[in-house]
Amino acid sequence: MLIEPEAVAKIDADCIRSGIPGYALMTAAGHAVAAAALRHYPEAERFVVLAGPGNNGGDGYVAARLLAESGADIRVFRLSMKPPMTEDASRAHAECPVEGLPLSMYCPRLGDVVIDALFGAGLARDLSPEVSDLISELERNRIPVLSVDIPSGICGRSGHIRGAAFRAERTVTFVALKPGQVLLPGREHCGEVEIAEIGVPRRLIEQYRSPTRINSPDIWLDYASAKTPSGHKYSHGSLGVFSGGATQTGACRLAAEAGLRAGAGLVTIAGPSEALAANAAHLTAVMLRQVDGRAELDEWLQDRRLGAFVLGPGFGVGEKARDFVLALRDRNLVLDADGITSFRDDPERLFEAFSTGAPHLILTPHDGEFGRLFPDVAASKEISKVERAQAAARRANAIIILKGADTVIAGPDGRCAINSNAPPWLATAGSGDVLAGICGSLMAQGFAAFETACAAVWYHGEAGNRAGKGLTAESLVSHIDI
Ligand SMILES: NC(=O)C1=CN([C@@H]2O[C@H](COP(=O)(O)OP(=O)(O)OC[C@H]3O[C@@H](n4cnc5c(N)ncnc54)[C@H](O)[C@@H]3O)[C@@H](O)[C@H]2O)[C@@H](O)CC1
Ligand SMILES: Nc1ncnc2c1ncn2[C@@H]1O[C@H](COP(=O)(O)OP(=O)(O)O)[C@@H](O)[C@H]1O
Ligand SMILES: [K+]
Numbered sequence: 001m002l003i004e005p006e007a008v009a010k011i012d013a014d015c016i017r018s019g020i021p022g023y024a025l026m027t028a029a030g031h032a033v034a035a036a037a038l039r040h041y042p043e044a045e046r047f048v049v050l051a052g053p054g055n056n057g058g059d060g061y062v063a064a065r066l067l068a069e070s071g072a073d074i075r076v077f078r079l080s081m082k083p084p085m086t087e088d089a090s091r092a093h094a095e096c097p098v099e100g101l102p103l104s105m106y107c108p109r110l111g112d113v114v115i116d117a118l119f120g121a122g123l124a125r126d127l128s129p130e131v132s133d134l135i136s137e138l139e140r141n142r143i144p145v146l147s148v149d150i151p152s153g154i155c156g157r158s159g160h161i162r163g164a165a166f167r168a169e170r171t172v173t174f175v176a177l178k179p180g181q182v183l184l185p186g187r188e189h190c191g192e193v194e195i196a197e198i199g200v201p202r203r204l205i206e207q208y209r210s211p212t213r214i215n216s217p218d219i220w221l222d223y224a225s226a227k228t229p230s231g232h233k234y235s236h237g238s239l240g241v242f243s244g245g246a247t248q249t250g251a252c253r254l255a256a257e258a259g260l261r262a263g264a265g266l267v268t269i270a271g272p273s274e275a276l277a278a279n280a281a282h283l284t285a286v287m288l289r290q291v292d293g294r295a296e297l298d299e300w301l302q303d304r305r306l307g308a309f310v311l312g313p314g315f316g317v318g319e320k321a322r323d324f325v326l327a328l329r330d331r332n333l334v335l336d337a338d339g340i341t342s343f344r345d346d347p348e349r350l351f352e353a354f355s356t357g358a359p360h361l362i363l364t365p366h367d368g369e370f371g372r373l374f375p376d377v378a379a380s381k382e383i384s385k386v387e388r389a390q391a392a393a394r395r396a397n398a399i400i401i402l403k404g405a406d407t408v409i410a411g412p413d414g415r416c417a418i419n420s421n422a423p424p425w426l427a428t429a430g431s432g433d434v435l436a437g438i439c440g441s442l443m444a445q446g447f448a449a450f451e452t453a454c455a456a457v458w459y460h461g462e463a464g465n466r467a468g469k470g471l472t473a474e475s476l477v478s479h480i481d482i
Contacts (some may be wrong), residue, residue, distance in 0.1 A: 002418075003176045005121035005156035007208040011175065014204050022088045025198050026055060029174050030062020030092070032196030033148050036172045037063065037115060038070060041144065045111030046073035050134075051093075051100060052118035052152070053080050058089030059148045060117025061096040068098050076100040079118055079131070103130065108143050116166045120149035120156070121178070126163030127153045135164050147171040150181060151189045158384030159186030159406075167191075174198050175205055179212055182418045183385055184406045212386050215409065215417040215458050220451040223442075236265030237444030238305045241437065242291075242324065243271025244314035244338070249278045251314030251337070251433045254473050256286045258437030259310070261480040262459065264444045270300060293320075297327055307444035308332035312339030312364075313433040322349070329353040332443040336364045336436040344372040351396045359412055359449045361398040362439050364432065370402055386416050399449045401439070403432065407457050411450040419454075421461035423469075430473025435460045438480065455482075 003011070012022050037047055049064040051057035057079070067074045078100040084090045093100070108114075118131065127135075131152070138145060145168045150156050153165025156178035171190040173181065180186040181193060213219065239259045243252040252269055259267045269279055270291035279288055291297050300306075309328055312335055315321055321342035325335065326349075335350075340363060343350040350373070354361040363373070371378035374392045383391070389402040389410035402408045405427075407419040438456040447455060463479040464471060471479075 001176050001205070002179050002182070002210040002212055002214060003205070003208055004210045005178055005180070007210070008121040008175075011200055011204055011208055015200055018201065018204075020199060020201075023091055025200065026058050026088045026092055027062055028198035029059040029148070029196065030066060032174070032194075032198065033059060033063040033115065033146070033172050034066035034070070036170060036194055037067060037113065037146055038072070040146070040170060041113045044072070044113040046075060046113075047115055048106065048112050049074065049076045049115045050103065050106070050118050051076055051078050053082070053085045053089075054119070054122045055086050055089050056117050056120035056122065056148055056152075057084060058086065058092040059120075060115060061089070061092035063115060063117070063148070064098050065092075065096045074098055075106075077103045077106040079103050103134065106134070108138055108141050110141070112143050114138060114143055114145045115148065116145050116152050116168065117148040118152035120152075123152065123155060123162060127165070132164035135166055139167060144169045147190070149173050150178060150186070154180055154186040154189050156180040158386075159183030160384070161185060161189075165189050170194065172196055175200050176209070177214070179210065179384065179386060179418065182214060182406065182420050183408075184404070187406060187420070211414055212416040212418060215419040215421070215454050217455075217458065219417060220447065220455040223447045223451055223455070233265030234305050236263065237307045237441065237446065238266040239264040239268070239308050239310070239440045239444040240300070240306050241267065241269050241310045241440065242315055243269050243275045243279055244316045245272060246274045246278050248314035248316065249275050249282075251430065252310075253279065253282055253286070254430050254433040254477060255310045255313050255437030255440065256283075257477045258434040258480060259441035259444070260285055261477055262438040262441035262456075263482050264441040267441075268306075270297075294323055294327060297324060301327065301331070306331070307446070308334065308440045310334045310336065310436050310440040312336035313436055315339055317341045325350065326353050332360045332449070334362045334364065334436050334439045334443065336432060337369070340365050340369045341372055347373045355397050359397055359399055361396065362401060362443070362449055362453050363392075363396060363398050364401045364403060364436055364439065366403045366432065386410070386418065390414060390416055399453045401435070401453050401457060403435075409450070409453045409457055415450055417454050419457045419461060421458060421465065423461070423464045425469050425471050426461065426464035426476075428471060428473060431476060434463075434473055434476050434480075
């Protein structure tokens with residue numbers, strides 16, 4: 001579950017209305033931070049709390065008091081020497097026995113552990129040069145940082161860096177993760193994340209949970225046991241994958257084999273006559289069909305058992321791709337790679353074709369391909385990856401899988417998931433073709449488009465984890481296990 005940074009203040013206000021004082025929450029937060037500091041840094045020579053002007057700083061003052069009470073050597077440096085900006089933070093400051101000095105007086109030294117309590121959910125602008133310089137100095141001296149709630153400088157909504165950001169070894173966050181802790185680069189800046197409960201009632205957390213979720217199997221739970229013991233290969237889904245020309249057949253085979261491995265009962269590669277020999281030489285369980293032009297395609301499409309199609313991997317960019325896609329407008333389609341690029345000059349033609357009915361088009365762009373279909377959305381740097389994918393999904397009436405280390409899946413209805421199980425070695429040639437094949441397979445098996453996309457991305461990541469560091473796209477296929 002995720003909560004947006006904007007919800008933090010609302011949760012606080014509702015807690016207070018429910019009789020849970022804000023200061024109780026701040027005290028619990030400070031306790032969690034102090035406990036994590038003592039637990040993870042027993043060898044620290046001194047703890048250094050950097051306190052900001054708001055409640056993030058307030059959590060820092062509480063932690064400083066508790067660390068002082070535990071007998072640790074503790075220093076506090078304040079961003080501003082003015083009184084804190086909230087009542088709770090002022091109280092935490094007043095109760096802290098350690099005198100706070102101006103931030104400019106802090107000289108990092110070996111043995112320090114920094115507790116970064118400058119900004120959390122309230123980060124509203126770029127960090128000042130003073131803070132940026134301090135961050136560089138801490139990094140140069142390899143001083144470990146434990147961040148309170150989120151590393152200061154990371155936007156909790158987008159994961160973007162506001163000018164500069166602490167690179168924490170650990171982060172103690174409260175209530176639930178924020179999107180900016182799962183999206184990059186925020187995720188990398190958080191280090192190990194611990195979620196502290198702090199006593200917010202469950203019903204409030206549920207009430208304010210973000211519609212954006214972390215990708216996990218509970219999203220597609222309803223489809224998990226779709227196969228019945230009495231099923232046959234057609235009831236397990238029939239998938240069609242389009243092949244490119246004679247010298248570009250590898251990509252479609254990766255998609256087709258992934259589709260079979262992901263559980264489709266039947267997978268057929270449809271390709272031009274010139275590619276038949278190359279495909280035939282490498283296929284066993286996957287079937288082959290000659291489809292040169294539109295007439296043969298239309299004939300093949302008479303087979304309504306074909307539950308989904310994959311077009312794009314190795315297909316070639318151009319009018320043939322556009323023509324085939326338009327012929328598939330009322331079918332379940334995964335459009336990847338060349339299939340996406342083919343609509344670069346006229347994306348509206350694609351969107352218009354799939355504009356009606358329940359979404360049945362899945363687009364699987366990486367950043368470059370995304371920019372070809374949605375140049376204006378890609379250009380707006382302020383919006384988060386989640387918001388980019390959502391805007392694209394609405395425009396295209398499609399499910400968008402915006403790939404990367406933090407793949408985001410979004411639907412036109414606003415549903416969204418951020419994936420976090422993919423290992424870095426998944427970034428290898430052909431990996432995207434495998435993902436397209438898994439998507440096609442699940443759609444052919446009857447999963448709805450959004451659930452398909454979430455499940456495919458997650459199983460792709462799991463396969464990557466099982467395959468391990470030396471993975472190639474081929475070995476990735478053999479590790480798909482659904
Ligand atoms: N429900 C929760 O999750 C709870 C959250 N608490 C803490 O409360 C924090 C949020 O507190 P606040 O809303 O007071 O926000 P922050 O403490 O994050 O920041 C607040 C102040 O910093 C100023 N500011 C923002 N960006 C700045 C920049 N770049 N340079 C200089 N000043 C800047 C803002 O004008 C604002 O006044 C959370 O991150 C968390 O640490 C806890 O106290 C307990 C409960
Ligand atoms: N750093 C990374 N960590 C985890 N997964 C990644 C990373 N970079 C890319 N990926 C994933 O690897 C796949 C690459 O797909 P794609 O860019 O289409 O490559 P290709 O065209 O070579 O198959 C996508 O599923 C993407 O999400
Ligand atoms: K912080």
